[in-house]
Amino acid sequence: MSPDREGTTLEVDVQVAFSGFDLQVEQAIPAAGVTAVFGPSGSGKTTLLRSLLGFEAGSRGRIALNGDVWLDSEAGVDVPPHRRPVGCTFQDGRLFPHLDVAGNLRYAERRSAGASAVSITRDDVVDALDLEPLLDRRPNTLSGGERQRAALGRALLSRPRLLLLDEPLSALDRRRKAEIMPYLLALHPRFGIPTLYVSHAVDEVALLADRVLVLAEGRVQAFGGTVEVLEELDLASLTERFQAAAVLEARVSAHDDQYRLTWLDLDGQRLSVPRIEHLAVGESARLLVRSRDVSLATERPSPTSIRNVLSGVLVSLHQDEATAFAEATVDLGSHRLRARITRASAAELGLAIGSPVFALLKSVSLDTRAGR
Amino acid sequence: MNLPELGPLWLSLQLAASATVVLLVLGTPLAWWLSGTRSRLKPLVEAVTALPLVLPPTVLGFYLLLLMSPRSWLGGLWVEVTDTTLTFSFAGLLIASVVYSLPFMVQPLQAAFESLGRGPLEAAAALRASPLDAFLSVAAPLSLRGFLTAAVLTFAHTIGEFGVVLMVGGNIPGKTRVISIAIYEHVETLRYAEAHTLAAGLLLFAFVVLVFVYVFNRRLPVHVA
Numbered sequence: 159m160s161p162d163r164e165g166t167t168l169e170v171d172v173q174v175a176f177s178g179f180d181l182q183v184e185q186a187i188p189a190a191g192v193t194a195v196f197g198p199s200g201s202g203k204t205t206l207l208r209s210l211l212g213f214e215a216g217s218r219g220r221i222a223l224n225g226d227v228w229l230d231s232e233a234g235v236d237v238p239p240h241r242r243p244v245g246c247t248f249q250d251g252r253l254f255p256h257l258d259v260a261g262n263l264r265y266a267e268r269r270s271a272g273a274s275a276v277s278i279t280r281d282d283v284v285d286a287l288d289l290e291p292l293l294d295r296r297p298n299t300l301s302g303g304e305r306q307r308a309a310l311g312r313a314l315l316s317r318p319r320l321l322l323l324d325e326p327l328s329a330l331d332r333r334r335k336a337e338i339m340p341y342l343l344a345l346h347p348r349f350g351i352p353t354l355y356v357s358h359a360v361d362e363v364a365l366l367a368d369r370v371l372v373l374a375e376g377r378v379q380a381f382g383g384t385v386e387v388l389e390e391l392d393l394a395s396l397t398e399r400f401q402a403a404a405v406l407e408a409r410v411s412a413h414d415d416q417y418r419l420t421w422l423d424l425d426g427q428r429l430s431v432p433r434i435e436h437l438a439v440g441e442s443a444r445l446l447v448r449s450r451d452v453s454l455a456t457e458r459p460s461p462t463s464i465r466n467v468l469s470g471v472l473v474s475l476h477q478d479e480a481t482a483f484a485e486a487t488v489d490l491g492s493h494r495l496r497a498r499i500t501r502a503s504a505a506e507l508g509l510a511i512g513s514p515v516f517a518l519l520k521s522v523s524l525d526t527r528a529g530r
Numbered sequence: 531m532n533l534p535e536l537g538p539l540w541l542s543l544q545l546a547a548s549a550t551v552v553l554l555v556l557g558t559p560l561a562w563w564l565s566g567t568r569s570r571l572k573p574l575v576e577a578v579t580a581l582p583l584v585l586p587p588t589v590l591g592f593y594l595l596l597l598m599s600p601r602s603w604l605g606g607l608w609v610e611v612t613d614t615t616l617t618f619s620f621a622g623l624l625i626a627s628v629v630y631s632l633p634f635m636v637q638p639l640q641a642a643f644e645s646l647g648r649g650p651l652e653a654a655a656a657l658r659a660s661p662l663d664a665f666l667s668v669a670a671p672l673s674l675r676g677f678l679t680a681a682v683l684t685f686a687h688t689i690g691e692f693g694v695v696l697m698v699g700g701n702i703p704g705k706t707r708v709i710s711i712a713i714y715e716h717v718e719t720l721r722y723a724e725a726h727t728l729a730a731g732l733l734l735f736a737f738v739v740l741v742f743v744y745v746f747n748r749r750l751p752v753h754v755a
Contacts, residue, residue: 213652239655240664252653256671265667269658316657 168320168352172209172219172229174202181205181376187369189223189320189352194367194384196357202376203356204249207322210354211246212239223320245318245351249325251305253297259308260293266315276317278349283311286348287341303334307341314349321345321353327362342366361523364388364405364446385444389494403448406493410437425491429466431522446523452497453518454486456507466519470495472509477501488517537704538712539731545620545708546688549627553635553684554677556628561639562665583633591697594626598698618700623708626698627688634683642676643669675750682743686736 168189174181181202187193195203209217212228217236221229228237245266253262267280284290287307297305306326313321326342327335343366346353357363363370363384370387372380380387385405408422408429418433422443429445437443459467470488477484484504486497495517509515560579564572582590598605598616608616616622646669654664670677692710699706701715709728716725 211652211656213655239652240658240660244656246656248649248653250649252649254650254653254668254672256668265654265659266657269663312657 191368197373557635565643587693
């Protein structure tokens with residue numbers, strides 16, 4: 159991980175009240191790496207972000223970064239948005255439609271020149287986000303993904319000390335998401351700006367974030383390292399059911415050139431995934447396994463096309479009486495896996511808490527970051 | 531054919547151009563404030579701004595006349611400072627026109643600013659633009675159509691005013707005899723040929739201006755965020 163420019167803390171202790179909704183967040187967040195702000199729609203993620211930016215006039219409490227106070231309602235301090243060294247992207251991009259992409263970048267660049275100790279050049283940004291071919295295009299001629307890239311570039315050129323990304327992928331379809339993801343992954347290692355990444359998608363959080371702040375109904379429900387938080391959380395209650403997933407951290411044990419595979423070691427068990435080019439043997443990779451991609455068996459299955467079978471112990475089985483499904487949690491040693499199976503198969507298999515099971519992984523998503 | 535004096539036409543153009551410039555300066559901040567404020571005063575200010583739309587020009591002209599007379603505070607001050615009276619002068623006409631055409635500047639601008647929404651301005655603020663900077667660099671260029679509409683309506687409306695001018699300015703050649711007054715005068719004195727020339731000229735002028743505006747407006751990019 160690249161060194162962060164701030165080795166310090168974002169102190170947040172804010173209350174924002176609307177009619178019918180109030181947000182109360184008190185959390186010291188290390189101003190380093192990527193922190194996901196995660197929760198379902200309506201949980202207050204965007205309100206928290208807007209409060210940090212200074213756009214929620216009703217914000218009370220205290221916000222400070224590295225000791226610089228942005229909000230202290232008791233002391234009567236409320237730094238206006240344009241004096242807060244925060245860069246942000248919005249869900250809808252919000253590029254200025256009367257300027258081309260170069261003009262949008264210049265807009266940010268000019269106003270941050272000399273105003274910030276953070277040194278980021280236009281060339282860096284254009285290079286990191288491949289903006290060169292877009293420079294003389296107008297925002298209304300860009301695709302959703304291109305727009306987000308340009309907006310990210312513009313936010314970086316405001317040379318912020320804190321970067322806030324509000325669901326940059328939410329308006330995009332799957333293919334476009336896959337286009338943007340590598341840029342997002344490369345952003346923090348390259349520029350080292352502490353980032354808050356707002357999202358309601360578990361896979362984005364799992365791949366991007368070092369730690370997660372979980373919001374539900376305007377309150378902090380959990381805060382901690384990504385792997386631990388996603389493991390502990392009852393994700394089913396926070397996300398649409400099909401999103402539930404587990405994050406595993408495995409070590410690269412070998413590359414197989416013949417079949418273009420990479421072998422991973424997970425607490426002594428072996429996994430194979432399509433060849434990871436940029437990770438060397440001994441480095442660790444983060445895997446996201448969706449519960450809908452996990453099947454369970456009580457015996458080690460005879461050869462199938464599924465390559466990855468992990469053995470573990472069933473530690474919980476949550477039956478959702480209203481549906482056909484059950485969510486099983488399998489302990490693998492230092493990791494836990496979730497499986498979404500039908501209640502009928504749970505009954506047929508005679509699954510019992512504490513009994514050994516085999517988890518068949520139909521697919522695994524991979525964090526492509528190097529050196530994590 | 532008797533060619534009419536072109537003085538009244540020239541005077542009308544000068545008056546309309548001046549009123550438009552003055553109203554751009556005064557009306558823009560007012561419209562900007564109205565578009566963003568949550569003040570309880572807003573409906574009051576909006577009502578006052580819209581009054582010239584509904585009042586008969588004679589009512590407006592009557593009160594303006596009282597205000598500008600040397601016996602009122604404003605008229606008296608004017609006499610002290612300039613040694614001339616405000617009534618029956620170009621300056622008096624200009625003040626009256628500014629009041630009379632105020633809604634034609636403020637309402638289109640306010641609508642344009644309101645249609646921007648908070649998005650572009652928040653984006654500008656997040657990029658360290660101060661409120662004034664954000665207005666000049668984002669809100670104003672995105673509201674070009676609104677400015678064009680407001681300026682043309684103000685200009686055209688000032689050219690066409692009659693009642694207020696007659697009440698406040700009278701009919702002094704070279705000073706307050708604008709084109710609408712001149713046409714009225716020609717008709718009253720049965721010089722229909724001159725009235726025709728001026729009236730047709732004004733008709734043509736109005737038509738050309740409006741066509742120009744609509745063509746230009748279509749060419750201006752519409753900015754949809």
